[in-house]
Amino acid sequence: MLLVYIEVREGKIKKASLETLSEGKRLADEMNMETAAVFVGSEVDGLASEAFNFGAGKVYILENSLLSQYSPSGYTEALFSLIEEIKPEILFMAATAMGKDLAPRLAAKLDVSIASDCTQVKVNKGELEVVRPIFAGKALASFRVKSSPVMATLRPNLFPLAEKAEVTGETIKKEADVGDDKANDRVVEVIRMEGNELDISEAExxxxxxxxxxxxxxxxxxxxxxxxxxxxxxxxxxxxxxxxxxxxxxxxxxxxxxxxxxxxxxxxxxxxxxxxxxxxxxxxxxxxxxxxxxxxxxxxxxxxxxxxxxxxxxxxxxxxxxxxx
Amino acid sequence: MNIFVFVKRVPDTESKIRIDRENNTIIEEELNFILSPYDEYAVEEALRVRETVGGKVTVFSIGPDEAKVVLKKALAMGADEAVLIKDDSPEAYDGLRIAKIISRLIKDKYPGYDLLLFGKQSVGADNAQVPAMVAEILGLPQVNVVTKLDIDDNKGTAIREIEGAAEKVSFPLPAVISAQKGLNEPRYETLKGIMMAKRKEIPLISLQDLGLTEEELLPRLELIKMDSPPAREAGKVIEEEPEDAAKKLVEFLHKEAKVI
Known part of the structure; x- marks a missing residue:
């Protein structure tokens, strides 16, 4: 299975997550693998249909009221339990502010290495190969990730969105088992930036x-x-x-x-x-x-x-x- | 307050990066190396926290002997102690490998700490992985890409940058914080600081001292190849009256680039 973490901000799915899901689905098809999506938070189940439309065959929803606001430790704990249970071969996230914060923490908990902010992902002889810019793009490095699950984050605004298909699939809801002590880095407030609503990393x-x-x-x-x-x-x-x-x-x-x-x-x-x-x-x-x-x-x-x-x-x-x- | 800062020696951001294709490395000759800019913000923040609440700042780097230069710089800025974890292996671009070294170092040799400060990413590997990985391995709260930090007794508040907004996070200490540009304005080294840094002994710790096995240190990101990015060809350049230039520019955007 190829699992994609879907990020939700203010009740909406991040476009970068749908781009990652689109690319994930394309690769999973090539490898004859199932594609699934996972949401974390509270009151996110209304968004599952969107994940189906962009290629997920199955959607997992990990709920806990403690996770209504982002917490890297808490989200790691929730995702780790699911991954231990369903054992995906590949795990993708978008390299957004949240993805860059969450993915390495989750990787450490899974004891796997991770390829960050990839600009190309492809299958070569059944193995995933990625390209990631280093030195801010002054050089490009190609890697094979040798730990399992294979983890990578994909750069936003680069991978094309799949054509939306009106399909549905199985939704599996789980109560995320996260104690208060495990979500001790929770966001307490989101501060908007006047006149900076669209970030340059997301602008066309x-x-x-x-x-x-x-x-x-x-x-x-x-x-x-x-x-x-x-x-x-x-x-x-x-x-x-x-x-x-x-x-x-x-x-x-x-x-x-x-x-x-x-x-x-x-x-x-x-x-x-x-x-x-x-x-x-x-x-x-x-x-x-x-x-x-x-x-x-x-x-x-x-x-x-x-x-x-x-x-x-x-x-x-x-x-x-x-x-x- | 016992504050640890983790820093890296990296090529100057003004450098051209040339690649040795045979060995999949960058060519280090002619490169000027500096303290990674985000790490400099982390050092500065450590000094500011020490100035506010008191304590001690220890700076660590992992790398070859040459990495002592960036430790000396941190000492000259005002850090109390510096330690080099000697690692002569080539850059593996694998954050987990570094996070394991740091976590083992802290657990075995430096177990008493309140705050672990990092740059949000090294300039070069551009991974932004190590702080979060260390936080997870040590079971600590994390706030990355921080532009404002307040430390108070046994807890803290930080502002971290996200897309077009910022998040405020409250956390107990000890904690992991990574610095973003904007957190502070790093101070210059003073002459006195430079003299003191020169005399200061920098203890060395080897990876063997940390009892890390070769298997644990083996990178699990296999570097297949390194390339230069595809070169861009210069396009059309015009020099005309502003009105004509504007017209032609918009025509290009509309008809050729088709972006509007």
């Missing part, structure tokens, strides 16, 4: 600014551009973040986030190695920069040499026109 379009933006107030121009476009978020280079023009949550690059959106637009970003590492796996890259020798132009599919402050206003109007059509 990233509008990024660098030192050429000259100051924090000019990032509003990028926010306006991103508000015109669907699923867009504002990113930044390290120098913009270090100058405190924008929060580090928005930083792209080696000490920020590695992103692979459909479109990456770089304004006033010269393209330092550590920045390029974090964004060169984007599908399309567009750059606007005054300096014709800026390294960013070496990776851009379309570059504009010019003053971004002069290019952005007409760009905004043109974009509006096309989007409204």
């Amino acid at each position: 379009i990233i509008i990024s600014g660098g030192r050429g933006m000259k100051g924090p107030e000019n990032f509003d121009m990028l926010r306006e551009l991103s508000s015109i476009l669907p699923n867009a978020a504002v990113g930044a280079s390290r120098s913009a973040v270090d100058s405190e023009w924008i929060d580090h949550q928005n930083q792209v690059g080696q000490t920020g986030k590695t992103v692979s959106p459909d479109l990456y637009m770089a304004f006033g970003i010269s393209g330092a190695i550590q920045h390029l590492a974090g964004m060169t796996s984007s599908k399309f890259i567009v750059a606007v920069n005054k300096d014709p020798d800026a390294p960013i132009f070496k990776v851009a599919d379309f570059g504009v040499i010019g003053d971004l402050f002069k290019v952005i206003p007409p760009l905004k109007e043109e974009l509006k026109k096309v989007v409204e059509e």
Whole structure:
């Protein structure tokens, strides 16, 4: 069996979990393996149908009111008991903030190694092989995971969603046996970030600014551009973040986030190695920069040499026109 | 408060990474090595906790003799003690192997602690595995990717970063915390600190001292190959009046890239 952990945030399934489930189903079919999904929490059973629609043949629901809020220890305990019982051959999670936190803890409890944040997974002679970027994408490493169950987390926003099928299957509900002492790292409050609802790791379009933006107030121009476009978020280079023009949550690059959106637009970003590492796996890259020798132009599919402050206003109007059509 | 910080020596983030395909390693010549940036936030946070509630900061690293450089840096920043766990084996990119070494070290040699601090990930392996694995093996609460930490007697509160939001977590001590950028602004070493760090003895512990068997240390992620990422070809670059440039750019996005 290939088991996929499905993450729920505020009553909704994370898209990255459905991407992971879609990819898991594809691999499981290739290996003649059953695909199952597992939910943890309380009041999550209404979401099982969504997991069936994206490829799960079976859905496990581990309930405990103590787990209504995320706790790495508590969730590990709940998942561990199920895995000991059903013994899946493969266990996947999305490499979201929660997946990155939970998967290694669960792996340690199972005494298995884990391949984190994989960008490719494939079957080779019956064994699973993964590719994961190292050095923020400056190199790619291929691995076989030699412990069982084979554990991997998959990078969000990269694996395509399966076509939704209106199917159903067996739902198995279990009371998760987790004591209060085992959920002693529970989230007590979720704090929303004003204007940062869509994280750059989940955005399909990233509008990024660098030192050429000259100051924090000019990032509003990028926010306006991103508000015109669907699923867009504002990113930044390290120098913009270090100058405190924008929060580090928005930083792209080696000490920020590695992103692979459909479109990456770089304004006033010269393209330092550590920045390029974090964004060169984007599908399309567009750059606007005054300096014709800026390294960013070496990776851009379309570059504009010019003053971004002069290019952005007409760009905004043109974009509006096309989007409204 | 007894605070342990775990740090790693990594290539500078400005480095180009070249690959030795024959041996599946990165080529270390010409690389400049630094204290992994997230680990630097962890060291700084340890010093701040010590300044607030008192105690002692001990810094550990696993690696070759050269890793002493990053321990010296932590000492120069103000850490009280530093210990090197000598490991000359090549990078295995397997977090569990490292977590087992650290957990054994703590259980057998350093059983008294209140706070274990890490960087959220090493720059390089990019695994973000070790803190959570150590927490599980030692049965401790964990908060990873932390941008704010408050420690008070025998408990703490931390803010951790998630997608587009933050989570507040309360936990008892001892606990495992991993640092994210934004947690603090690491201090520079002082001249006095550098002089003291120079004189400071760094004890060595071998993997044999920890009684770890070869089997326990064998990585279970089998590295098949290492590659450079596919090179991107430079596309079209134009230099025109802003209005014309904007038009052509949008046309590219709409007709060629088809992203809008």
